[in-house]
Amino acid sequence: MTTGPGHVVAQLAAPPVEFWMSGADVVLVDVATGSQARTESTRDCWSVHENGPLRLWDQVETALVKWQAAGAPEQSAFGMTVTETTQTVWLGDPGGPGWPLPV
Template sequence: MPNRITRLTVDEAGGTTGRSLGDRVSYMLARPHERPPRPTFHRLPGEVRTSRVDPGLLDDRTGHFVAQLAAPSAEFRASDGDVVLVDVATGSQAWTESEPDGWSVHQSGPLRLWDQVETALLSWRAAGAPDQTAFGMTVTTATQTVWLGAPDGPSWRLPV
């Protein structure tokens, strides 16, 4: 997923706000870093329901970006064509499964990862599924928030 630049402007209160720019940026790594080995994924039993969105939306770069905003501590994994989200800190997980008439989602743990992702994706699609230039950010001394369209539009708080 490409990185984006967001131009922020400081206001009188010391907060900042701004929009994502269309420019893509990249960074050269100083040296390669391998991630620690992931534990083997085991599908845990939990709540099962029909998904309101096609997990294929995460194949879109902006769809993936929106999903990460909604569940910032979750890791995305693909498993035999299904989407798997795992929150290492809480043990929460969500995984999708193809059904003849759509998709089902299985969720377990204290965080409802797919609920969060699904709600965000529906908000993004309701706004016309714009690219990342439609997003902006507001930063205060206490919060960092990414919003869609305008600061009073759909928004997601980032961990600080």
């Protein structure tokens, strides 16, 4: 799987999730909770199938919309702030769109 800024944002949305490609489709699995999401391409559209306690695709989609609203910048636009109690990846500057990470 080729990794670009969109893939980085998807992983930021769900840090413990494993991502796989199955042809053109994407599979997300959170082993800890048993949550899963899978895209399925058909002729004219995409469907998403989710199960488990977490809505993994919803998390990823929300993060990608936030990134796209910021102009879909390249990886060089990302930064990170780390304190004793938090870790946050952000776009542009620490006050910009961001994603908290587990500590």
